[in-house]
Amino acid sequence: MYARGAIEFHVGKGLPTYVWLLLGLLCSGSVAQAGDVVLRRGNGPDVETLDPHQVRSVAAGNVVRDLYEGLVSEAPDGSLIPGVAERWDISADGLVYVFFLRDTARWSNGDAVTAADFVAGLRRSVDPQTASPSSQLLAPIAQASAVMAGRSPPAALAVQALDEHRLQIGLQSPTPYFLALLVNPAAYPVHGPVHGQGFTSAAPLVSNGAYQLQVWMPQSHIELRRNRHYWNDAATRIDRVQHIVTEDMGSEFQRFRAGELDITEQVPATQIAAMAPTLRRQLRIADYLGIYYYGFNVSQPPFDQPGLRRALSLAVDREVIVRKVLGSGERAAYAWLPPHIAGADSLQPPWASWTRDQRVAEARRLYEQAGYSAQYPLRTEILYNTNDYHQKIALVIAAMWKQFLGVETRLRNEETKVFLQSRRERRRTQIFRGSWVSDYDDASGFLDLLGGHNPRNDTSYVSQRYDAALNAATHLPEDARRQQLRDAQQQLIDDAPVIPIYFYVTKHLVSPRVSGWQDNALDHHYSRDLGLSP
Amino acid sequence: MSARLLRRLLELLPTLLLLVTLTFAMLHAAPGGPFDSERALPEATRVQLEARYHLDQPLWRQYLIYLGDLAHGDLGPSYQYPDRSVAELIGAGLPVSALLGSLAMSLALIVGMALGIIAAMKPHRWQDRAVMVLAVGGLSIPNFVLAPLLILLMAVSLHALPAGGWSGRPQELLLPVLALALPQIATIARLTRAAMLEVMQTPWIRTARAKGLSERHVVLRHALRPVLLPVISYLGPAAAGTLTGSVVIEQIFGLPGVGRYFVLGALNRDYGLVLGVVLIYGTLIVLFNFAVDLLYARLDPRQRE
Numbered sequence: 157m158y159a160r161g162a163i164e165f166h167v168g169k170g171l172p173t174y175v176w177l178l179l180g181l182l183c184s185g186s187v188a189q190a191g192d193v194v195l196r197r198g199n200g201p202d203v204e205t206l207d208p209h210q211v212r213s214v215a216a217g218n219v220v221r222d223l224y225e226g227l228v229s230e231a232p233d234g235s236l237i238p239g240v241a242e243r244w245d246i247s248a249d250g251l252v253y254v255f256f257l258r259d260t261a262r263w264s265n266g267d268a269v270t271a272a273d274f275v276a277g278l279r280r281s282v283d284p285q286t287a288s289p290s291s292q293l294l295a296p297i298a299q300a301s302a303v304m305a306g307r308s309p310p311a312a313l314a315v316q317a318l319d320e321h322r323l324q325i326g327l328q329s330p331t332p333y334f335l336a337l338l339v340n341p342a343a344y345p346v347h348g349p350v351h352g353q354g355f356t357s358a359a360p361l362v363s364n365g366a367y368q369l370q371v372w373m374p375q376s377h378i379e380l381r382r383n384r385h386y387w388n389d390a391a392t393r394i395d396r397v398q399h400i401v402t403e404d405m406g407s408e409f410q411r412f413r414a415g416e417l418d419i420t421e422q423v424p425a426t427q428i429a430a431m432a433p434t435l436r437r438q439l440r441i442a443d444y445l446g447i448y449y450y451g452f453n454v455s456q457p458p459f460d461q462p463g464l465r466r467a468l469s470l471a472v473d474r475e476v477i478v479r480k481v482l483g484s485g486e487r488a489a490y491a492w493l494p495p496h497i498a499g500a501d502s503l504q505p506p507w508a509s510w511t512r513d514q515r516v517a518e519a520r521r522l523y524e525q526a527g528y529s530a531q532y533p534l535r536t537e538i539l540y541n542t543n544d545y546h547q548k549i550a551l552v553i554a555a556m557w558k559q560f561l562g563v564e565t566r567l568r569n570e571e572t573k574v575f576l577q578s579r580r581e582r583r584r585t586q587i588f589r590g591s592w593v594s595d596y597d598d599a600s601g602f603l604d605l606l607g608g609h610n611p612r613n614d615t616s617y618v619s620q621r622y623d624a625a626l627n628a629a630t631h632l633p634e635d636a637r638r639q640q641l642r643d644a645q646q647q648l649i650d651d652a653p654v655i656p657i658y659f660y661v662t663k664h665l666v667s668p669r670v671s672g673w674q675d676n677a678l679d680h681h682y683s684r685d686l687g688l689s690p
Numbered sequence: 691m692s693a694r695l696l697r698r699l700l701e702l703l704p705t706l707l708l709l710v711t712l713t714f715a716m717l718h719a720a721p722g723g724p725f726d727s728e729r730a731l732p733e734a735t736r737v738q739l740e741a742r743y744h745l746d747q748p749l750w751r752q753y754l755i756y757l758g759d760l761a762h763g764d765l766g767p768s769y770q771y772p773d774r775s776v777a778e779l780i781g782a783g784l785p786v787s788a789l790l791g792s793l794a795m796s797l798a799l800i801v802g803m804a805l806g807i808i809a810a811m812k813p814h815r816w817q818d819r820a821v822m823v824l825a826v827g828g829l830s831i832p833n834f835v836l837a838p839l840l841i842l843l844m845a846v847s848l849h850a851l852p853a854g855g856w857s858g859r860p861q862e863l864l865l866p867v868l869a870l871a872l873p874q875i876a877t878i879a880r881l882t883r884a885a886m887l888e889v890m891q892t893p894w895i896r897t898a899r900a901k902g903l904s905e906r907h908v909v910l911r912h913a914l915r916p917v918l919l920p921v922i923s924y925l926g927p928a929a930a931g932t933l934t935g936s937v938v939i940e941q942i943f944g945l946p947g948v949g950r951y952f953v954l955g956a957l958n959r960d961y962g963l964v965l966g967v968v969l970i971y972g973t974l975i976v977l978f979n980f981a982v983d984l985l986y987a988r989l990d991p992r993q994r995e
Binding site: 201202204205206207210212284285287288289291292304305306356373374375376377400401402403404406407410411413414415416571572573574575576577578580590591592611612 | 720721722723726727728729730731732733734735737738739742770771772773774779782783838841842845846849852853854855856857941942943944945946947950951954957958959
């Protein structure tokens, strides 16, 4: 049953309103039944949608991954495993994929999951009418870009049901990481013919993952129960899962301590330093595929000079930032690619292993070469969105530039939406704060961002050599591709359109009652893989 | 009386129209739009979204479209929550906020007045001092400090009450109601004490005492009514204070009320959602002030004609 929680109460006459409301709430179906074992996961901000093709936030992704399953799925350690497709064939040229769907895959109402459901899902995902925020991930499929741009109908997408259980997907060009893209909700199937906007509100929501929707109470929680029709239901250990809205990190922490949550989505950095040993043993800090960086607006002086950009990058002491300002296990970033990313080796600039004095000396040399000195210092501005951490980091970096080079830096903060607009317009920005988290584990998820034609590249950086290397890499076998991507990274090191500052980590508190939890780089933790001791 | 009532109710409409217009103008004047994010949307998608929500139209037309929908009782779509309409979101959150707010206001009235009367009956004695210390504390500790302290004490240390969340159990409301009511308790206690001290000096109280009435009778029958007047006139500001306070309290305790939509809606440029909440809050405050006026008129014979 799909309960809407508090929506359904009617206000009677006579008694004060709140008495009726209280009675109504006490009798409502959302009260947990006593004795049930429920996994209670803190899930951060409210979930905006349960439509897999509309997912924007991490929070919605977490729930949608429990509800649905794509052709390919992920093991607890993040490695790719068969999902609805039990196996697949890839043509020798890497352009045609044929997926063999399990006979046993079922929707939560018992219907078979067919190749046609995936065809419908993928077409819907790239259809401009759907306005999916992550359809761009499907761009490697042949005709996808034309459909997304509105030049071709969705039916033109090179996705075809060969029969009920065989699905063929044709690619535009070989894409070594294509399977990793299929894990994303943008590639999930849809059930049945009608999927207008807001179809998730029509009860009951039919899904094909290990869980199905039980209760969705906006801003409070989403409750799922196991999908008995799921092909691997026998392996599911937890019957009920609550994804609880925990917008305030501090409150979430207290709720975990009070025993009301089994897993938290975040841990406040201020609590980590002073954490008691028993709690510290429940803390899980792991590398995440995300980077915090400063971007230069390279379209305007003074940052049209690569030498000056390199000087400023050299003068940022990342170790101080990760240890003194952040202090919860973040990694200093000297390269654009996180360590251990799939598809390429993260290329470190030579100065990553230098001492601070050596870096400062080189930074000064480049700074002076660019025409600045103590008498004629560079005057610049860092733009960031209003937030305590961004401010602290900007202050520290401005102080380093002042101390090592004599740069006069102004700090300007703007509310997030205003900031994003300023950044995109590139008129006033000189140096801006940026962050990037990849949707899939492959180097291209990061490298493409700085491509000359990427609308998300707010640095205005365009390098023929960089773009050519990225382009060439897609058509090459593994080893040659790594070499090409190495060249591309070398170009980034020479041109320094961005200052990598640190790589994000994920921070969770996981109760010792929870079993099966493994840290992974995308921070995807499927409830179906977890266990809960009473 | 009923004609006056009707006129007052009709005056509500232009007030709300002005409120909606100002909010609409200010929201759209803020730079950035609902679909700006760190990962910008592809151009075709953006165009599609803007067309769907009429954001590609000139502002005056968007305004007319909104007013037209509003006239039909439609609060429009939410950009941030594409699965639900603004009316659905508010419908889900309002009962929780209303419950929280009305319980906090009731608690503030009952406890605040009781404390004020106790203090006034024992002026400058320890009872009075204790109440006044509490009142100063209640006024000076903001609820975003008080709420985590309450959680730390009652939930984390004593495990007596839940630290947050909402599944409909009454104990989940205890701490939020307390945290929300405390500043109002403090103000009401001070107001009551001051009014009570003044009233107890008046000739009619002396007369009542001279008639040999018990102190209890004097206070409850003769003193309470005039004491109520300043308290009731404070209810309007108190309601506004409770509404704004609930924004913080709902976030800290993870309660699914409408307060958070106010803040999140504004940050996300979810125009329809913010307008919807402003409209509901505006209507509530105007109606509440109206009710206070009526009550005041009933209690104070000088206002009746």
